[in-house]
Amino acid sequence: MPRIEPESGKIKWYKSDGAKSVYASLISILIGLAVGTLVIIIVGLLKSNISPKGIWDGVRLVFLGVFSTGRTDGQLTFGFNPVNMGNMLFRATPLIMTGLSVAVAFKTGLFNIGAAGQYLMGTMGTLSVGLWLGWSSCPSWLAWICAFLTGIVLGALWGAIPGLFKAFLNINEVITCIMTNWIAANLVTWWFDVHEEFKNAAEGGKVGYIIPLKNVDVVTPKLGMDILFPDSQANGGFWIACLIAVLMWVIMTKTTFGFELRACGLNRHAAKYAGINDKRNIVLSMVIAGALASAGGCLYFLSGNTEFYWSTYMSLPADGFNGIPVALLASNHPIGVIFAGMFMSTLNIAGLQLKYLTAYNEYIANIIIATIVYLSAFAMFFKMLLNTKRKKAKEVQIAVTTEEAKPEIESAETDEAAAEAEDAVDDEEEGGQQ
Amino acid sequence: MSEYVIEMNHIRKEFPGIVANDDITLQLKKGEIHALLGENGAGKSTLMSVLFGLYQPEAGEIKKDGKVVEIRDPNDATALGIGMVHQHFKLVDVFTVLDNIILGAETTDKLGFLKKKEAREKVIALSERYGLKVDVDAKVEDITVGMQQRVEILKMLYRDNDILIFDEPTAVLTPQEINELMEIMRGFAREGKSILFITHKLNEIMAVSDRVTVLRKGKYIGTVNTQNTNKQELSNMMVGRPVQLEIHKKDAVPGETVLDVRNLTVPSKIHKNDAVRGVSFQVHKGEILCIAGIDGNGQTELIHGLTGLEKASAGKITLCGEDISNASIRKRSRAGMAHIPEDRHKHGLVLGYTLEQNLVLQKYKEPRFQNHGFIRFGEVRKYAEKLIEEYDVRSGQGPITIARSMSGGNQQKAIIARELDRDEPLVVAVQPTRGLDVGAIEHIHAQLVAERDEGKAILLVSLELDEVLGLSDRILVIYEGELVGELDPKHTTPEELGLYMSGAKRQGKEEKQNA
Numbered sequence: 001m002p003r004i005e006p007e008s009g010k011i012k013w014y015k016s017d018g019a020k021s022v023y024a025s026l027i028s029i030l031i032g033l034a035v036g037t038l039v040i041i042i043v044g045l046l047k048s049n050i051s052p053k054g055i056w057d058g059v060r061l062v063f064l065g066v067f068s069t070g071r072t073d074g075q076l077t078f079g080f081n082p083v084n085m086g087n088m089l090f091r092a093t094p095l096i097m098t099g100l101s102v103a104v105a106f107k108t109g110l111f112n113i114g115a116a117g118q119y120l121m122g123t124m125g126t127l128s129v130g131l132w133l134g135w136s137s138c139p140s141w142l143a144w145i146c147a148f149l150t151g152i153v154l155g156a157l158w159g160a161i162p163g164l165f166k167a168f169l170n171i172n173e174v175i176t177c178i179m180t181n182w183i184a185a186n187l188v189t190w191w192f193d194v195h196e197e198f199k200n201a202a203e204g205g206k207v208g209y210i211i212p213l214k215n216v217d218v219v220t221p222k223l224g225m226d227i228l229f230p231d232s233q234a235n236g237g238f239w240i241a242c243l244i245a246v247l248m249w250v251i252m253t254k255t256t257f258g259f260e261l262r263a264c265g266l267n268r269h270a271a272k273y274a275g276i277n278d279k280r281n282i283v284l285s286m287v288i289a290g291a292l293a294s295a296g297g298c299l300y301f302l303s304g305n306t307e308f309y310w311s312t313y314m315s316l317p318a319d320g321f322n323g324i325p326v327a328l329l330a331s332n333h334p335i336g337v338i339f340a341g342m343f344m345s346t347l348n349i350a351g352l353q354l355k356y357l358t359a360y361n362e363y364i365a366n367i368i369i370a371t372i373v374y375l376s377a378f379a380m381f382f383k384m385l386l387n388t389k390r391k392k393a394k395e396v397q398i399a400v401t402t403e404e405a406k407p408e409i410e411s412a413e414t415d416e417a418a419a420e421a422e423d424a425v426d427d428e429e430e431g432g433q434q
Numbered sequence: 435m436s437e438y439v440i441e442m443n444h445i446r447k448e449f450p451g452i453v454a455n456d457d458i459t460l461q462l463k464k465g466e467i468h469a470l471l472g473e474n475g476a477g478k479s480t481l482m483s484v485l486f487g488l489y490q491p492e493a494g495e496i497k498k499d500g501k502v503v504e505i506r507d508p509n510d511a512t513a514l515g516i517g518m519v520h521q522h523f524k525l526v527d528v529f530t531v532l533d534n535i536i537l538g539a540e541t542t543d544k545l546g547f548l549k550k551k552e553a554r555e556k557v558i559a560l561s562e563r564y565g566l567k568v569d570v571d572a573k574v575e576d577i578t579v580g581m582q583q584r585v586e587i588l589k590m591l592y593r594d595n596d597i598l599i600f601d602e603p604t605a606v607l608t609p610q611e612i613n614e615l616m617e618i619m620r621g622f623a624r625e626g627k628s629i630l631f632i633t634h635k636l637n638e639i640m641a642v643s644d645r646v647t648v649l650r651k652g653k654y655i656g657t658v659n660t661q662n663t664n665k666q667e668l669s670n671m672m673v674g675r676p677v678q679l680e681i682h683k684k685d686a687v688p689g690e691t692v693l694d695v696r697n698l699t700v701p702s703k704i705h706k707n708d709a710v711r712g713v714s715f716q717v718h719k720g721e722i723l724c725i726a727g728i729d730g731n732g733q734t735e736l737i738h739g740l741t742g743l744e745k746a747s748a749g750k751i752t753l754c755g756e757d758i759s760n761a762s763i764r765k766r767s768r769a770g771m772a773h774i775p776e777d778r779h780k781h782g783l784v785l786g787y788t789l790e791q792n793l794v795l796q797k798y799k800e801p802r803f804q805n806h807g808f809i810r811f812g813e814v815r816k817y818a819e820k821l822i823e824e825y826d827v828r829s830g831q832g833p834i835t836i837a838r839s840m841s842g843g844n845q846q847k848a849i850i851a852r853e854l855d856r857d858e859p860l861v862v863a864v865q866p867t868r869g870l871d872v873g874a875i876e877h878i879h880a881q882l883v884a885e886r887d888e889g890k891a892i893l894l895v896s897l898e899l900d901e902v903l904g905l906s907d908r909i910l911v912i913y914e915g916e917l918v919g920e921l922d923p924k925h926t927t928p929e930e931l932g933l934y935m936s937g938a939k940r941q942g943k944e945e946k947q948n949a
Contacts, residue, residue, distance in 0.1 A: 255807045256798050263795070266786040273743060273773070273781040274795040275764030 021331035032372035065350025086232020096341035097296030098323025109265030114177030116320025117184030122294025126151035134216025151298035159290015192310035219304030436500030445494035473871030517595030609932035689719030692891035698749035700739035709735035724906030732915035790818035790833035825851035
């Protein structure tokens with residue numbers, strides 16, 4: 001809650017910590033896009049079937065894919081494309097949810113790499129309950145709610161497992177998360193393997209998939225998305241994801257519960273000392289993370305027109321892992337996650353446009369995403385660079401602030417410098433002995 | 435030949451945004467013990483790092499025997515005969531004493547085998563010559579801290595260093611060991627070795643040094659002959675204003691029992707034995723009871739068992755008439771316990787939180803600061819501003835300063851403000867002045883005495899003898915997890931206290947039962 005003081009005017013909004021996080025993410029994104037452009041150019045030059053114009057088309061699609069309106073007379077055209085736009089929002093929905101899952105866990109000091117497994121558990125619960133209730137005489141709105149809640153509860157329980165291991169046995173959550181991911185993948189496969197009724201046997205060649213929920217009319221209402229983006233897959237799930245993100249932001253920053261969770265994340269020992277039940281909070285934050293990730297799966301399949309390939313024991317859903325870069329790009333800010341999720345899905349759309357409209361394939365987009373993922377880990381580093389710049393500027397500021405505060409700040413920094421000096425001595429010594 | 439073996443003239447060292455050393459001059463005579471005195475952050479460590487070749491100064495020169503030298507790295511320093519004993523020892527725990535001493539300076543025969551026999555003879559000769567008793571074949575993890583320090587000293591001697599830097603060497607020693615160390619240092623000086631002695635303890639400076647150089651906030655204040663000065667003058671130079679060295683307090687008027695501990699046993703995290711074994715004591719209203727002992731004798735575990743940070747395996751704790759033996763940390767604290775923790779970074783503060791968030795770390799759930807689970811930021815801010823004002827906590831941006839960016843002294847002040855403002859009948863203060871400078875220590879001592887005079891019960895744990903003897907009304911000495919004696923600070927001496935602390939003396943069991 002480092003709030004900006006309007007009356008003192010010490011920190012302008014564009015110099016605040018939050019703003020620097022945004023700059024750092026933007027730097028990562030720009031470098032990622034630059035690398036993508038470079039790959040497009042190199043691939044274009046190496047491949048004989050791509051002309052210089054083809055390269056130019058590819059570059060434009062990487063940046064503006066979501067605004068592409070196809071080709072007219074061999075020329076790419078750009079403009080507002082409601083289908084692309086809507087699909088972008090639709091694909092962003094699960095990314096926002098898994099991103100939130102990772103971000104909230106991060107804020108509480110945990111690395112939730114288990115979003116994929118939680119997502120699968122949510123998918124399993126939602127599809128099963130949705131179909132069961134859809135076949136029964138249950139009203140479809142009630143079926144929707146039950147399906148959604150079942151998915152979330154399953155994901156929450158799945159998230160609780162690494163939380164419990166971490167809190168009571170101090171086993172690193174990364175390890176347990178990876179294991180629970182694969183357990184989930186096999187469990188889901190087994191579940192649908194033995195339940196023949198869920199398999200889509202009615203359509204030819206679709207037996208590997210689960211019956212889409214639109215067949216039983218348990219689907220998320222459009223909530224105006226069909227008017228804004230006609231013919232696209234967009235639905236009210238996006239609004240629900242945004243609402244959950246805002247809710248998480250409020251919980252994390254405005255409530256005593258969030259205060260406890262973050263205190264545990266920043267310093268478990270101090271939280272314990274202050275009387276906060278650190279074990280309970282670790283479990284709870286994993287439960288929340290699990291519920292959020294599974295909500296991503298629920299919303300994605302409750303759209304109705306998505307089909308779930310149930311034999312998933314060999315692979316984990318990409319959306320689960322893409323939550324990590326989304327959270328990193330957003331500096332773990334719940335509201336930032338909305339935009340980061342939208343950006344990631346924009347790249348997805350751009351990849352598809354490349355595939356349909358040029359000789360390139362959609363994997364170029366994956367290279368860009370991968371580069372950004374890689375660089376998003378550097379986002380912290382970029383932020384640090386921005387910080388050191390500000391530190392120098394701060395010196396000037398100190399000179400003009402009150403005389404009273406001055407010596408205190410100086411001595412604080414002298415302490416730091418002295419500590420640094422000591423550390424350096426330690427390091428050198430150790431180096432020398434080896 | 436110059437009068438000085440080492441001269442550091444007009445040294446200036448800058449770090450981004452700060453001048454750590456500003457025009458500092460230090461001249462070390464051959465065969466003298468030269469103390470370097472200054473508060474935390476005064477630039478002592480930086481200056482020594484410059485001498486040791488870890489930093490290159492922006493301005494100034496270093497002379498050895500009158501000739502300008504350039505020290506680019508610690509190897510250059512070693513080549514010039516400069517050695518250093520660090521505050522935290524640099525020893526390999528699982529190596530023997532001998533292996534540790536020769537590590538990095540091994541001599542080998544033609545085939546590359548270690549010539550351990552020769553090294554062993556040299557180490558034993560050195561240890562006998564200077565009275566540095568060590569067991570060369572013992573593993574470092576098995577020997578006492580005092581002996582580990584002697585190993586560090588032997589490391590310097592083994593490398594034929596004749597300029598020896600001691601960085602706060604007495605922090606971990608008992609009074610007897612301190613006396614021994616000083617004797618050893620005097621012996622070195624007689625041999626013609628020169629010693630730089632970094633410290634902020636005035637007693638030791640008066641006892642052993644020939645001259646003192648004082649630094650303050652990166653600036654050179656002056657160099658004085660120890661003979662011509664006194665503790666008061668030195669502390670004034672160090673802090674920059676007159677400092678009250680003696681703790682002035684009225685006699686204690688102990689009242690009813692606030693805390694009653696019976697047969698408390700706390701298991702150790704490190705070894706199989708219990709760290710605290712069947713400890714019983716009471717703390718009364720209006721008294722400061724001090725648990726004294728050498729670090730690692732169970733104080734930490736005793737406090738953890740008392741405050742609930744760790745589970746006690748046996749015993750009964752009664753606070754203000756309420757049995758809290760198995761209560762949660764929050765229940766204990768609500769029952770009337772304020773706790774100034776030993777490790778302010780680990781337990782005391784959430785460093786990533788702002789100052790105001792840290793100030794309400796236990797209180798955020800009170801109705802005053804929350805409304806149906808939503809934090810009342812306005813109230814938090816108001817409360818934080820009140821505490822900051824009352825306890826003079828200084829920081830860059832007031833309530834919204836990130837705790838990490840505050841100086842150690844002000845972090846401690848923030849913790850003390852938070853704990854004392856809770857106004858609980860029992861205050862558990864563990865090393866409340868650790869790592870703080872004289873000015874801050876003076877302030878904190880006065881606050882603790884004021885709390886006592888208001889009728890609070892104060893349980894103090896301290897490793898500093900001056901603090902133990904000056905602040906407390908009653909002293910319990912802990913040795914290897916047991917209370918081995920109760921002393922009256924008015925009628926005891928540091929030496930007597932030291933004997934109890936080192937386990938050489940203990941009050942008999944019969945005596946304890948009679949008491």
